[in-house]
Amino acid sequence: MMDADLGRVPGAVLAAGVLQHAGGPLIEQRALVRGTAVAPRADRRVLAVTGEDRLSWLDSVTSQALTRLEPGRSTELLVLDPQGRVEHAAAVLDDGETTWLIVDRDDADALLAWLLRMRFRLRVAPRDASDELAVVGVTDAGLGLVVPAAPHEVPLVWKDPWPEIGPGGVGYAPEADHPGYAVRWNEVLVTEAELQRLIDAAVSGELALAGAMAVEALRVAAWRPRWSAEVDERTIPHELDWMRTAVHMDKGCYRGQETVAKVHNLGHPPRRVIALQLDGSDDILPAPGDPLRVGEAEIGRITSVARHHEDGPIALAVVKRSAALDGDGLVVSTAEGDVTATATTVVPPDAGAAAAVPRMPRLSRRPAATRP
Incomplete structure (x- = not known):
C-alpha cells in the first residue's frame, strides 16, 4: 500500500503501518456492516500482470480456470506445490x-518472484503495482463511499465470491445458513489521490x-480462510473449504492437481477447519x-481470533480430521490460562x-459359469 498519513486520523x-483500529473496533465493525465506514488495507498489496497470454498463462499455473475470465468478474486462485499444498493465494x-492480483502483504514478494520465474517465453509481464494502487475494504452497503480506479474503463472492485460455490468448485460446509452470506465483502483498488481523499475525510x-x-x-x-492466518506448510485447500471459491475441478492440468482430485474423490483431508465460540467470562x-x-x-x-460485535470472542482452528468435538472438555490453552x-x-x-468407484469382483468370487 502507498504511504498513507493514517496517523492523523483521530484515535x-x-x-507496522497497518491501521489496527481507530478507537473502537466493535463500533467499526457495526459501521462496516451498515456501510458507513471503509477499511484501508495496508496489509494487502497489488500485483499486476499484463500481456496477451496473461489469462491462459495464469490458468495453466494455478488452481483456477481463468482463460475466459470476463473483464470485471471477480475470482480467486491458489498456487500449489506438486503435493497439492498451498503456497500462495490471490484475489x-x-x-x-x-x-490484477490482490495478495496478503507478506506473500506479495514471494508470489511475484515465482510468477517471474514461470514466464518462460510467453507474452506476460508481472509487476508490483503497490505504488500505483492501494486496497480499501468495504461491505456491499458501503461501496458508494469509495471511487475505484479504472485505468481501462473497468472499475477495479473485487467482489469476494465467498461463500458461493463457483464454477467448477466444491463446497464442504453446509450451504444453508452459511454465515458468509450475512455480510458480503469487497476490496476496491484506488489511486493515491482517492486514498488521500478518504483519509482527509476521516480526519475531518x-x-x-x-x-x-x-x-x-x-x-x-x-x-x-486467509493465506496469512490459516495456511501453513501442510495446508491443502480441502482443509479450509477453499475448494468452493479458489479451485476449479474441471479445468486442465496444473501443479498439484493430482492431489486435489485424489483427496476429493478418493480420500479425506487429513485436517479440517472448525469455528469456535469462546468463553469470554474471563476476558x-x-x-x-x-x-x-x-x-x-x-x-x-x-x-x-477476533471479538465480534454480535457473537463475542470467536476463532477459527485447524484440527485433526478424526478429532471428536462433541461434549464437554474442549479448551484452548493460552499463556493466561x-x-x-x-x-x-x-x-x-x-x-x-x-x-x-465400482469395485471389481475378484475372479474367485465370480459365479462358476462365468469363469474361463
Missing part, C-alpha cells in the same frame, strides 16, 4: 488489459475508518498458534471420498 492505532480481477470527521481488527472479526465470523483472548485440546489430548491449533470453547463444524470429517 488511530497502527502496527483476481481482470479489466481487459491487465490482470466526514467519514469513519475501520481497522484490521474489525475486518478480521467479520472474516472469522464468515469462516473465510482472555487466545492467540493464533495456541493449542486446542480435548482433555489432555491436543487436537489442533488456533489460526484466527485455559479458555473453554464450543465448536461448529465447517469442514466435516467425512469430506471428500466423493467418487462412487
Whole structure:
C-alpha cells in the first residue's frame, strides 16, 4: 500500500503501518456492516500482470480456470506445490488489459518472484503495482463511499465470491445458513489521490475508518480462510473449504492437481477447519498458534481470533480430521490460562471420498459359469 498519513486520523492505532483500529473496533465493525465506514488495507498489496497470454498463462499455473475470465468478474486462485499444498493465494480481477492480483502483504514478494520465474517465453509481464494502487475494504452497503480506479474503463472492485460455490468448485460446509452470506465483502483498488481523499475525510470527521481488527472479526465470523492466518506448510485447500471459491475441478492440468482430485474423490483431508465460540467470562483472548485440546489430548491449533460485535470472542482452528468435538472438555490453552470453547463444524470429517468407484469382483468370487 502507498504511504498513507493514517496517523492523523483521530484515535488511530497502527502496527507496522497497518491501521489496527481507530478507537473502537466493535463500533467499526457495526459501521462496516451498515456501510458507513471503509477499511484501508495496508496489509494487502497489488500485483499486476499484463500481456496477451496473461489469462491462459495464469490458468495453466494455478488452481483456477481463468482463460475466459470476463473483464470485471471477480475470482480467486491458489498456487500449489506438486503435493497439492498451498503456497500462495490471490484475489483476481481482470479489466481487459491487465490482470490484477490482490495478495496478503507478506506473500506479495514471494508470489511475484515465482510468477517471474514461470514466464518462460510467453507474452506476460508481472509487476508490483503497490505504488500505483492501494486496497480499501468495504461491505456491499458501503461501496458508494469509495471511487475505484479504472485505468481501462473497468472499475477495479473485487467482489469476494465467498461463500458461493463457483464454477467448477466444491463446497464442504453446509450451504444453508452459511454465515458468509450475512455480510458480503469487497476490496476496491484506488489511486493515491482517492486514498488521500478518504483519509482527509476521516480526519475531518466526514467519514469513519475501520481497522484490521474489525475486518478480521467479520472474516472469522464468515469462516473465510486467509493465506496469512490459516495456511501453513501442510495446508491443502480441502482443509479450509477453499475448494468452493479458489479451485476449479474441471479445468486442465496444473501443479498439484493430482492431489486435489485424489483427496476429493478418493480420500479425506487429513485436517479440517472448525469455528469456535469462546468463553469470554474471563476476558482472555487466545492467540493464533495456541493449542486446542480435548482433555489432555491436543487436537489442533488456533489460526484466527477476533471479538465480534454480535457473537463475542470467536476463532477459527485447524484440527485433526478424526478429532471428536462433541461434549464437554474442549479448551484452548493460552499463556493466561485455559479458555473453554464450543465448536461448529465447517469442514466435516467425512469430506471428500466423493467418487462412487465400482469395485471389481475378484475372479474367485465370480459365479462358476462365468469363469474361463
